[in-house]
Amino acid sequence: MKHKYISSKMKKGKPIINDRFLSRHVPETRWYHASTLNMMLRNFPVLYIKPDNGSAGTGIIRVKRLNRSQSLISYKTTSKVCSNRNIVFEVVKRMRRGKKYIIQQGISLATYRNKPFDLRIVLQKPSNRWSLTWMSAKVAPRSNSIVTNVAKGARDARIKEILRGADQPLHVSRVLWTLSDVSYKIARKLGSRFSFRILGLDMGIDKRGKVWFIEANTKPNFHGLKKLDPIQYRRYLQAKRRIEASR
Template sequence: MKHKFIRSKMKKGKPLLNDRILSRHVPVTHWYHDSTLTRMLRTYPVLYIKPDNGSAGTGIIRVKRLNRSKCLISYKTMSKVCSNRNTVFEVVKRMRRGKKYIIQQGISLATYRNRPFDLWIVLQKPSKRWLLTWMSAKVAPRSNSIVTNVAKGARDARIKEILRGADQPLNVPRVLGKLSDVSYQIARKLGSRFSFRILGLDMGIDKKGKVWFIEANTKPNFHGLKKLDPIQFRRYLRAKKRIKASR
């Protein structure tokens, strides 16, 4: 079975949103429409608008409700306060014409030294079963960072170090167990729909310790990770070799 590459965030997220169990771990997500932005802002204090085919955190817009009349629009390294009636205009101004966007409920990610972090999980399928071969964390460069992508200045770190040092008290063994369990469920679900042999999952932990799915990558990048954890990296390479041999 040949591995399939899929770039669309919605295409990879839809099967999870439609799953009764896994949907509990997926932020509410819709195709972007001006009316959807207005409606979702009444329910969620933070929203993310993302290019459906984007990568490395490029083009993401964050909208934060400040009060009943004002919002904070953040894009790249700049932020702007605007009135609610101008929110749609300010968002559309930052979107690339002709691109499809999704709009997603924002998650209040756990923080490490006052900086949000998320988790990078890689699963591979060298034979009939998925194997979890990599777990690490990505810590944002600033407390107000929009994304936690390494390409945007975040740093890779060992997962236990970050979970143990989080600003919020987390039950680390419980979080790791739940993270592993949900990641395997996601891989099996997506693997039953598409011919995937490897999946890189961006996963989040909120301030209460709940596990969230953020995004799936069908061509995960391991640049710079060999030095972070050579043992895990060798495990990844062994699975990669087996996948290549099975083609």
């Protein structure tokens, strides 16, 4: 079975959103429309508007509701306070013409030294079963960073070090078990729909320790990870070679 690449966030997310168990771990996610933005801004304090086919955190717009009449809109390295009546206009100004966008409920991510972090989980399917071959954390460069992508200045770090040193008290063993369990279930769900052999999952932990699925990548980037954890990297390479040999 040849591995299939899918760039659409919504196409990869829909099977998980529609799953009765896994949907508990997915932030509210919809196609972007002006009416959806206004509705979700009433329901959630933070929203992320993302290109459906984007990667590396490029093009993401964050909207934070400040009060009933104003929001803070952040894009790239700039932020602007604007009236909620003008929020659609301000968002559209920052969108790329002709691109589809999704809108997603923002998660109050756990922090490490006051910087939000999320988690990089990689599963591979060298034979007929999924194998979890990589787990690490990505720590944002600043406390107010819009994204935690390494391409935007975040740093990769060992997952246990970050979970144990988090600013919030996390039950590390329970978080790791749930993270593994949910990740395997996501891989099996997506693997039953598409011919995937490798999945990179962006997962989040909120300040209360709940595990969240953010998005799936069918071509995860391993640049620079060999030095971070040579043992895990060797495990990833072994699975990769078996996948390539089975083609």
